[in-house]
Amino acid sequence: xxxxxxxxxxxxxxxxxxxxxxxxxxxxxxxxxxxxxxxxxxxxxxxxxxxxxxxxxxxxxxxxxxxxxxxxxxxxxxxxxxxxxxxxxxxxxxxxxxxxxxxxxxxxxxxxxxxxxxxxxxxxxxxxxxxxxxxxxxxxxxxxxxxxxxxxxxxxxxxxxxxxxxxxxxxxxxxxxxxxxxxxxxxxxxxxxxxxxxxxxxxxxxxxxxxxxxxxxxxxxx
Numbered sequence: 001x002x003x004x005x006x007x008x009x010x011x012x013x014x015x016x017x018x019x020x021x022x023x024x025x026x027x028x029x030x031x032x033x034x035x036x037x038x039x040x041x042x043x044x045x046x047x048x049x050x051x052x053x054x055x056x057x058x059x060x061x062x063x064x065x066x067x068x069x070x071x072x073x074x075x076x077x078x079x080x081x082x083x084x085x086x087x088x089x090x091x092x093x094x095x096x097x098x099x100x101x102x103x104x105x106x107x108x109x110x111x112x113x114x115x116x117x118x119x120x121x122x123x124x125x126x127x128x129x130x131x132x133x134x135x136x137x138x139x140x141x142x143x144x145x146x147x148x149x150x151x152x153x154x155x156x157x158x159x160x161x162x163x164x165x166x167x168x169x170x171x172x173x174x175x176x177x178x179x180x181x182x183x184x185x186x187x188x189x190x191x192x193x194x195x196x197x198x199x200x201x202x203x204x205x206x207x208x209x210x211x212x213x214x215x216x217x218x219x220x221x222x
Contacts, residue, residue: 001036001037001039001040001041001073002040002041002042002043002070002071002072002073003032003036003040003041003042003043003072003073003074003075003101004042004043004044004045004046004063004066004067004070004072004073004074004075005028005042005044005045005046005075005076006046006048006059006060006063006074006075006076006081006082007021007024007025007028007045007046007047007048007076007077007081008024008047008048008049008050008057008060008076008081008082009021009024009047009048009049010049010050010183021047023077024076024077024078024081025077027077027078027103027104028075028076028077028103030103031075031101031103031104031106032075034106035106035107043066043070043072044063044066044070044072046059046060046062046063046066047059048060060082064092064098067098067099067100068097068098073099073100073101074098074099074100074101075100075101075102075103076100076101076102076103077102077103077104078102078103078104079102079104079105079113079116079117079120080120080181082100084120084121084181085121086114086117086118086120086121089113089114089117090114090117093110093113093114127176127179127180128176128180130176131173131176131177131180131190134172134173134176135173135190135191135193135194135196136194137172138169138170138172138173138194138196139194139195139196166199166212167212167215167216168216170191170196170212171216173191173194173196174187174209174212174213174216175216177190178213183206184206184207184209184210184213185206187204187206187209187213188203188204188205188206188208188209191204191209192204
């Protein structure tokens with residue numbers, strides 16, 4: 001059996017979503033070593049930097065073209081690497097000249113993948129609504145992170161503890177965005193739209209959101 005491996009990453013969301021290139025490569029390797037038939041061949045590996053909400057992706061089109069030309073199977077690490085839209089995935093399934101496999105669901109057939117895509121789309125819609133509710137709740141509580149630091153603080157531990165507290169105040173807001181796979185830019189825009197100030201009292205930017213998310217991850221591990 002021949003495979004064309006397709007990876008999709010977003011440079012802004014890669015570290016947040018947990019779906020970075022290395023993670024996808026690991027999943028694909030596990031599939032090939034444990035589920036692919038003996039003597040398999042990888043004829044091409046294609047990586048694309050694009051949001052899963054965009055269905056017009058030149059690298060994916062190239063991967064599909066190679067599959068059809070070489071009579072190969074399109075292999076992705078997870079279903080949402082193909083698309084986050086169930087309608088787009090359904091269109092690929094209807095293409096009789098294309099076969100694709102999902103490494104993280106190695107035994108799933110097309111019917112099962114279609115059901116999973118539909119359920120995942122419903123879950124993302126719910127997470128979106130939950131995010132809006134969390135933002136509204138945070139705004140109602142009057143969360144203002146900026147301008148509260150004591151300028152006389154000199155000890156690092158004090159600053160760290162305060163930063164952790166500020167991050168925890170927004171955990172319920174940020175976690176649904178992370179689950180949905182929002183980019184750092186989208187997260188910053190949502191926080192700004194809700195009137196939630198950054199720790200320095202200004203607007204949120206992708207880099208400041210990245211630091212906040214990293215702090216949430218570190219406090220969860222501790």
